[in-house]
Structures are given as structure tokens and as C-alpha cells.
Amino acid sequence: MPLTPEIQEKLHIAFRPHAPIDNPDDFQGREVERERVESAIVAPGLHVVIFGERGAGKTSLANVATSKKNPIKVFCEKSFSFTALCRSVLLKFAEKDPNRFIFDAKTQNIRAGGINLDLSASNFSADDFRALLPVGPILIVVDEIDRIQDQDTISRLAELCKNLSTNRPDVKLVLIGVAETADEILRGHTSNVRNFRQIALERMSESELSKIIAHGELVLGLQFDGIVKKRLVEVSDKLPYYVHLIAVSTAEQALKRGSQRVEVADFELGIKIAARDCDAELSSTYEAAIPSVRESEIYRRIVWAVSEGNARVSPTAAITQKVNLIASKENDEPVTTQAVGAALKKLITADRRAILTKEQNGLYRFSNPLMRGYVRLIRETR
Missing domain, CATH: 3.40.50.300 (P-loop containing nucleotide triphosphate hydrolases)
Structure with missing residues (x-):
């Protein structure tokens, strides 16, 4: 059902991904x-x-x-x-x-x-x-x-x-x-x-991110399912921006159902909306780096691999290991470290929108720190 103006206003008080918070009572952590x-x-x-x-x-x-x-x-x-x-x-x-x-x-x-x-x-x-x-x-x-x-x-x-x-x-x-x-x-x-x-x-702790969700629950009179809270925090990459972005679209789905409980189905639909609402620069960079053809699967898997874990930078060997784990889950053949190395060299070029940066010590990271959270969003939608 459509949301009333009053509920829409409360929704954007509870979660505010697109504008800074100015009310001290709404600021958490x-x-x-x-x-x-x-x-x-x-x-x-x-x-x-x-x-x-x-x-x-x-x-x-x-x-x-x-x-x-x-x-x-x-x-x-x-x-x-x-x-x-x-x-x-x-x-x-x-x-x-x-x-x-x-x-x-x-x-x-x-x-x-x-x-x-x-x-x-x-x-x-x-x-x-x-x-x-x-x-x-x-x-x-x-x-x-x-x-x-x-x-x-x-x-x-x-x-x-x-x-x-x-x-x-x-x-x-x-x-x-x-x-x-x-x-x-x-x-x-x-x-x-x-x-x-x-x-x-620094990146926020899980307890601080959970406070953002709890404050939104209080404002909206909702309760997020425990699994939803866990997945939301995991995908957020410990940045409040992503917690607000995912939570607002997820909560909106529950409110449209007339429910006071935010369930997994709401999260799965909400996260697709959140991915569309992200900064256009993130989506355009991702699409340029990951062409939608079979031969380019290695680039997608590398980008997904770099998005995993909490480490800001990754060596080629660790990336290769994660790439092959992803390939195995997708019933595909493993690739060599040399193949991953060659693809990494392309992902730092302008042709691939320099989605990755190579540091002096030979480690790789996302050029835009927000990209890791965006890639996690995309993975959840798949």
C-alpha cells in the first residue's frame, strides 16, 4: 500500500543516506x-x-x-x-x-x-x-x-x-x-x-551500526528481523552511509506491506533498490570494469574478491585464492595467478575506469573506498 506523507517523513528521519544528519537526536554512534x-x-x-x-x-x-x-x-x-x-x-x-x-x-x-x-x-x-x-x-x-x-x-x-x-x-x-x-x-x-x-x-563498529538500525526502529515503530540486521551490517562495509541506504529501502518495503516487522524478503527487495540508488559514478565504474561477456568473468570475480573481508588492500595471491573459490561456487574452472595478475594490470587502467589501484608494495585496493560496499550490494542482488 502507498505510504502516507507522515510515514514518508518519518522514514527519512529514521534513515538519511542522501543528506547529512543535522538533528543531534537522530545521530547515532x-x-x-x-x-x-x-x-x-x-x-x-x-x-x-x-x-x-x-x-x-x-x-x-x-x-x-x-x-x-x-x-x-x-x-x-x-x-x-x-x-x-x-x-x-x-x-x-x-x-x-x-x-x-x-x-x-x-x-x-x-x-x-x-x-x-x-x-x-x-x-x-x-x-x-x-x-x-x-x-x-x-x-x-x-x-x-x-x-x-x-x-x-x-x-x-x-x-x-x-x-x-x-x-x-x-x-x-x-x-x-x-x-x-x-x-x-x-x-x-x-x-x-x-x-x-x-x-x-574510522569505519564504525558493529555495535555503532546496530544503534543506527535501532534508532530507525524506534522512530518507525518497526522491528528488523535478526537475520536482516546481521546481513545489513555485513553488507554495509562498516560505513554508516550504506546502513542508512539499505535500511531506508528495506524498511520501506515492510511499511508498504503494512507490517511492523522487516523480514528477509523486504531486505532482498530493498537491497536491489539501494543498489540503484547508489552514486551513479560507482555503478558506471563497475559496469565499465566488468563487461557483460563470458570472457570477462575473471574481472568480475577479481572485483568481487577484493570486496571480501575487512582488509583494505589485498596481494595477488590472496585475490587469486578468492577468485577460484568464487569460480568453484559457480561451477567454473580455476585460473592461474598469472592470469589474475594480467587482469589486475588492466583493472588499474583508464580503460577499466581504474576501479582498482596498485600501491607501491604491490597490493591492490579499490580506488574509491565506497566501491567495496557497492560491490557487496551487487553481490547480494545476485
């Missing part, structure tokens, strides 16, 4: 990381860097941890210069307090507190930015800074953090980006700025 952010943003002179993989919940964490501080939020663009970044922040201030901040779009001048500065000037400095800020505690969240391509912008952003820590310790920055380390986000400048609290978002 990450208790330690949340406390570390909350304590950092009240410590004078201390800034925060939140980093991790796509789908790890970085923006959601920042949203809920800073929700009581009424932060200014900006999202970076690839072409951002330091001046453009400062301009974006200051225009947000102008939106919130148009009486204090007077912006002239024609001249690109902004006036505040008796100071008049040109926001199009290439020599716009950290001191200029600081001079325009209002008195009192300020929290600025700068998201997706990994997108910024200009090295000088990142360098000057790090210097701005250092400047504020010394001269305006009540002004705090929370920087967010996709990276394995904070140093990767700030391109080596973290050592120059001591006043960064680094918050790494």
Missing part, C-alpha cells in the same frame, strides 16, 4: 569523536580537523557537535582561492547580520565596523579577514576542503588558523575533508599549526 569535537570548540585557540573516507559521516558529526554554537558553514569549490574562501565566509556573516555587514556586489567591497575592504583583491590577508569579524565567540565550519586545488589557498588557510589562535582565540574553525590523515588535508601544514585537534573517522 561516534560518541568519543563527538565529545572530542564539542570539547575542542570551547577551548580557546583550538581548531578542529575532521577527516576520513566518503560515507563515514564527517559532515553529520560536525553538524551535531556544533549545533548549539550557531556556526557559519561554507562548502569549498575546486577553484577557491584564499580570497574566495574568505569572501564566502564573510557573505554568510552578511546574510546573518545585514545591519553590520554591508556588501556592495558591484564593487565587491564589504564594510563592517568602520572597515571597508575589497573582497576581489588578490592580496586579501588573514589580518584583513580577522579585522572584519564581529566581537564575541565565532565558530566557522569549512567543509570539503579536500576539493580545493590551489596549494597556496591551503597554506594561507593554515596560516589563518595560526593567526586566529594567537590574536582571536575565541574564533574557531572546524575543517572537514576526505583524507586518510589531517596532514593530507592541509598538505603538510599541520606541523606548522599546533592548535589543531585531529578527529579521524
Whole structure:
């Protein structure tokens, strides 16, 4: 049966795969990381860097941890210069307090507190930015800074953090980006700025992922079957994005049946919908790497093999072993390590959309960390 608007609204409060969570009551897990952010943003002179993989919940964490501080939020663009970044922040201030901040779009001048500065000037400095800020505690969240391509912008952003820590310790920055380390986000400048609290978002534990499901059950008045919960967590690759994505489509099937219990049949239909709702880049890359012809089965099996287990990287020998286990289950002949090696070399090329990357130590991994979860979704649909 069709869902009422009220039930649809509850469904997307319970599980939210396509937008960051902004209500602290709906955010589950990450208790330690949340406390570390909350304590950092009240410590004078201390800034925060939140980093991790796509789908790890970085923006959601920042949203809920800073929700009581009424932060200014900006999202970076690839072409951002330091001046453009400062301009974006200051225009947000102008939106919130148009009486204090007077912006002239024609001249690109902004006036505040008796100071008049040109926001199009290439020599716009950290001191200029600081001079325009209002008195009192300020929290600025700068998201997706990994997108910024200009090295000088990142360098000057790090210097701005250092400047504020010394001269305006009540002004705090929370920087967010996709990276394995904070140093990767700030391109080596973290050592120059001591006043960064680094918050790494690792893959979630099974108990944290289960809390997401339990919260959704409470919101919707549903109960997920134990087997469904187990399979959902296994397929998720320990990323909250996939738990939300699979859970929302799975719960929807039960609600359409008018049932308060989410069963295996709901999961099996829901996971097909989840696979279709994934990022189009994931599906197009997968399809390019795995042509649908008999001779290309080795490529599919390699990609499936790399998706297994918890290891981020895999050696050729281990991949070969898993490939032949898959082939055996499909009643096919085993292949040699040499054949797998030759196919791996193709899977790291542009012709196969570089679905895999070869590291310096000879180990292979998915180029996009979200791909492993996507491949697991596809396997479940088969």
C-alpha cells in the first residue's frame, strides 16, 4: 500500500543516506569523536580537523557537535582561492547580520565596523579577514576542503588558523575533508599549526551500526528481523552511509506491506533498490570494469574478491585464492595467478575506469573506498 506523507517523513528521519544528519537526536554512534569535537570548540585557540573516507559521516558529526554554537558553514569549490574562501565566509556573516555587514556586489567591497575592504583583491590577508569579524565567540565550519586545488589557498588557510589562535582565540574553525590523515588535508601544514585537534573517522563498529538500525526502529515503530540486521551490517562495509541506504529501502518495503516487522524478503527487495540508488559514478565504474561477456568473468570475480573481508588492500595471491573459490561456487574452472595478475594490470587502467589501484608494495585496493560496499550490494542482488 502507498505510504502516507507522515510515514514518508518519518522514514527519512529514521534513515538519511542522501543528506547529512543535522538533528543531534537522530545521530547515532561516534560518541568519543563527538565529545572530542564539542570539547575542542570551547577551548580557546583550538581548531578542529575532521577527516576520513566518503560515507563515514564527517559532515553529520560536525553538524551535531556544533549545533548549539550557531556556526557559519561554507562548502569549498575546486577553484577557491584564499580570497574566495574568505569572501564566502564573510557573505554568510552578511546574510546573518545585514545591519553590520554591508556588501556592495558591484564593487565587491564589504564594510563592517568602520572597515571597508575589497573582497576581489588578490592580496586579501588573514589580518584583513580577522579585522572584519564581529566581537564575541565565532565558530566557522569549512567543509570539503579536500576539493580545493590551489596549494597556496591551503597554506594561507593554515596560516589563518595560526593567526586566529594567537590574536582571536575565541574564533574557531572546524575543517572537514576526505583524507586518510589531517596532514593530507592541509598538505603538510599541520606541523606548522599546533592548535589543531585531529578527529579521524574510522569505519564504525558493529555495535555503532546496530544503534543506527535501532534508532530507525524506534522512530518507525518497526522491528528488523535478526537475520536482516546481521546481513545489513555485513553488507554495509562498516560505513554508516550504506546502513542508512539499505535500511531506508528495506524498511520501506515492510511499511508498504503494512507490517511492523522487516523480514528477509523486504531486505532482498530493498537491497536491489539501494543498489540503484547508489552514486551513479560507482555503478558506471563497475559496469565499465566488468563487461557483460563470458570472457570477462575473471574481472568480475577479481572485483568481487577484493570486496571480501575487512582488509583494505589485498596481494595477488590472496585475490587469486578468492577468485577460484568464487569460480568453484559457480561451477567454473580455476585460473592461474598469472592470469589474475594480467587482469589486475588492466583493472588499474583508464580503460577499466581504474576501479582498482596498485600501491607501491604491490597490493591492490579499490580506488574509491565506497566501491567495496557497492560491490557487496551487487553481490547480494545476485
